[in-house]
Amino acid sequence: MRLDGVGRRYGRRGPWILRGVALAVEAGALVRIGGPNGSGKSTLLRIAAGVERPTEGTAELPARRAYVPERFPPALPFDARGYLRHLGRVRGMDAAEADRRAEHWLDAFGIADRAGTPLAELSKGTCQKVAVAQALLADADLLVLDEAWTGLDPAARARLDEAAADRAARGGRVLFVDHDPARLAGLTTAAYELDDGALRPVGTGPAGGATVLVEVETAGPGPLPQRLPGAPRRTGLPGGAVRLEVAGAHSDALLRALLAGDRGVHVRSLVAVPGPAADGHAHDARGDAGQDAQDVQAVPEEAR
Numbered sequence: 243m244r245l246d247g248v249g250r251r252y253g254r255r256g257p258w259i260l261r262g263v264a265l266a267v268e269a270g271a272l273v274r275i276g277g278p279n280g281s282g283k284s285t286l287l288r289i290a291a292g293v294e295r296p297t298e299g300t301a302e303l304p305a306r307r308a309y310v311p312e313r314f315p316p317a318l319p320f321d322a323r324g325y326l327r328h329l330g331r332v333r334g335m336d337a338a339e340a341d342r343r344a345e346h347w348l349d350a351f352g353i354a355d356r357a358g359t360p361l362a363e364l365s366k367g368t369c370q371k372v373a374v375a376q377a378l379l380a381d382a383d384l385l386v387l388d389e390a391w392t393g394l395d396p397a398a399r400a401r402l403d404e405a406a407a408d409r410a411a412r413g414g415r416v417l418f419v420d421h422d423p424a425r426l427a428g429l430t431t432a433a434y435e436l437d438d439g440a441l442r443p444v445g446t447g448p449a450g451g452a453t454v455l456v457e458v459e460t461a462g463p464g465p466l467p468q469r470l471p472g473a474p475r476r477t478g479l480p481g482g483a484v485r486l487e488v489a490g491a492h493s494d495a496l497l498r499a500l501l502a503g504d505r506g507v508h509v510r511s512l513v514a515v516p517g518p519a520a521d522g523h524a525h526d527a528r529g530d531a532g533q534d535a536q537d538v539q540a541v542p543e544e545a546r
């Protein structure tokens with residue numbers, strides 16, 4: 243995805259909301275856009291999502307895009323299930339695949355019991371889950387999330403974190419705005435601020451020093467690889483799951499490695515916590531071959 247010299251104003255004499263904006267979002271990138279209220283974040287995201295055109299400049303966008311707008315219009319003549327199935331068909335799925343994916347996301351967000359309720363009658367939080375589910379339904383090459391976490395309960399927020407990280411780890415691109423500075427901390431590959439219509443790069447902030455906790459289950463026969471990026475500390479969990487603890491700077495590479503190929507690894511949750519791991523191991527990038535026994539003692543042999 244590439245924006246070049248993008249400017250946007252509303253009306254021929256309206257003030258420029260964006261001017262001279264250049265932004266490249268490569269495959270695998272997870273990019274945060276910040277800025278004060280009214281600085282043009284939503285305008286920029288609408289252009290990236292392809293629902294609005296720039297007044298000047300060019301926007302090269304991947305064909306397969308998904309977008310969660312800041313405000314989801316609930317007054318659509320569908321129930322939640324019907325809406326997701328319909329969008330699945332619009333995005334080229336056959337009926338069976340659209341049904342399967344609709345059920346998957348209804349379940350994932352815990353709203354299968356309200357799947358037959360008209361969208362207009364759903365609570366705000368449930369409606370927001372539908373808004374997010376429609377964006378996750380198809381494997382988009384660009385996922386644009388405009389405050390998509392707002393109004394979600396903690397479990398749904400974690401599910402969306404995980405889905406965004408998964409999309410990037412599988413070679414998609416994620417562009418997001420969120421008021422929580424810790425959102426996707428440690429996973430964000432670049433961050434920008436909008437100021438007076440211009441976009442300037444900023445550090446990925448506290449995220450860079452954060453520790454990321456990833457809980458995984460292995461459905462397939464293969465255990466987790468011995469060597470993983472960032473030499474995560476491993477802790478066995480009940481039921482055979484494993485918690486991996488890694489420095490934020492390595493979390494993206496770790497997720498890629500976990501999800502590469504078809505090892506049957508399922509990422510159950512993903513949480514970023516500020517600061518380094520208590521014993522500092524999460525900041526050790528030697529690779530697992532260099533880890534000592536203490537790192538892995540809590541993990542049963544078959545989980546490794």
Ligand SMILES: Nc1ncnc2c1ncn2[C@@H]1O[C@H](COP(=O)(O)OP(=O)(O)OP(=O)(O)O)[C@@H](O)[C@H]1O
Pocket residue numbers: 252259277278279280281282283284285286
């Ligand atoms: N359709 C429109 N017509 C006219 N002005 C608009 C339109 N959409 C946005 N604007 C104006 O563009 C400016 C930027 O709005 P935008 O919603 O993109 O900012 P934002 O950074 O996302 O704000 P917030 O953080 O409050 O959501 C605001 O002054 C807004 O009033």
